[in-house]
Amino acid sequence: MASKFRNTNVKNTVQIIGFLLGSGIFYFMATLPPVFLKRFPMPWMVCWSDPLAAGACPSGTIQHFFTLGSGVIPFFAIGFLGLIAVFFGRMTCGWLCPFGYLQDIFFRMKVLAKWIIVALVALIIVYLCWTSPMFAGYVNDKGKYVSSPLMKLFGKGRFAEFYRWLALYIVIFGALFALFFLKFKRFTIGNHFANWLRVFFFLVPFIIFPFFVTDPALSIRGPWFCKICPSGTTFAAIPQFLFAALPKSVFPLFGLDTSSPFIPYGLASYSDIRPMGQVMFGLKISMLVLFIWVSTLSKRVFCKVMCPIGFFYSGFNYFSAVRVVVDKKTCRSEKCNVCWKVCPMDIKLYDKESTSHCIGCLECVSRCPFKAAKLVRPSFLEWVFSRRHYTIAQKTTSEA
């Protein structure tokens, strides 16, 4: 009897669980004493400021220790992430990362879904324009209200502000959303080009800049990758702003302290962050929308070219306990390319540069018609990756 097992279904279910864990309903876990999980970096991309995330951001953790200076190395974060990666390689990217899952969804989205997203974001923008006009100004460290330079260009008055900011948003986002409906061809980012880009994003904004470059506005070295991270915008900025717009009376429903809507136990030093959303916020939102658009045209662009955690995991793909390999004897490579068609990372498994990009989703292993894509797994994980469902590499497997 043929097995009804489908790796895609299992993966989607696990991804939804990962999405909720990384960015969803488990926020209440962060508010329960002791706040246990916030001591650990999550093994996938979340954000420090994600009000819904149960744990700390791995990328933020590492950058934070770099910004401290005094030669402090994030031993725990590196060891913790490395330990996960040495067992599973990049599998957390393929199975649990919420931002990876979002990119999968965006790529699969049909036109109707795109319209729904556009409508939702437009509603959020209108609401934010109404409740707290962006770019208006902010309260500085000395408690003084500082007007935004942009705001000085306009007059005052609530309705005038609303319409002006709405007009500004329509221009910015209208241009970006128009991209959704122009007919661009889907494209693949080559492994070699992707390698260059991810080395850049790992070294420059993630390692070198946090080590050496001070943010003049804050007088401390900043986590520069965070300033361009679209995952942070998705899972931190938008929820934070939406939370801020809610009446405080509903905060207890989310397990939040009424005195501090964002951070449990009143550790936040301010109560409303909306006036602080200025040009940088607009820039981040614009970059996010641009990323969403690119994600509809190419598979997992962020994972492939930008994610520093994915890049960190990549090196472990060559020797991790669980990994995908190709049997040279049976692979039909270009003649078949099923692995390329089903791969969420858009890689050809038989290409030698693909090893570091593989996120271990196991789609190729379960669908390869020639059983050339095989899974390496230790015997103690046999109950998870059974021989019945996946093609398992044998010790005796050898090249011709």
Place this chain on the structure above:
Amino acid sequence: MPDQASQEKKEPIARKNSTVSSARNERSPGFLFWLVALVCIFLMLIGTGALEQFGFSAESQLPEIYGTAMTLCLSCIGLGEINFKILGSIAGILVITLVVYKVIAVATRKTGGQHGK
């Protein structure tokens, strides 16, 4: 036999493709796995301050992670003032990286390198 014939057809294709990964070492975790796993455990222990008595590092990093995770980070959300100078430098280095990539890609193509197809 048809199976045997198809197998014979497949093998030359696979042999010609030099980029196919080796499947020779498909076996349980090897030496490198155990070595790296032990190093990672060692790093974690240093990070938790458990090895302080042996002279490694000093205090646990977990409170630092916790403290930062519980503080709203302006950078992550994109709040605060924009610094065009620094973000511009990152963009500038990106452009330089792309130019260098292009130059190397073209040079490799001319010399008939791996990416010169």
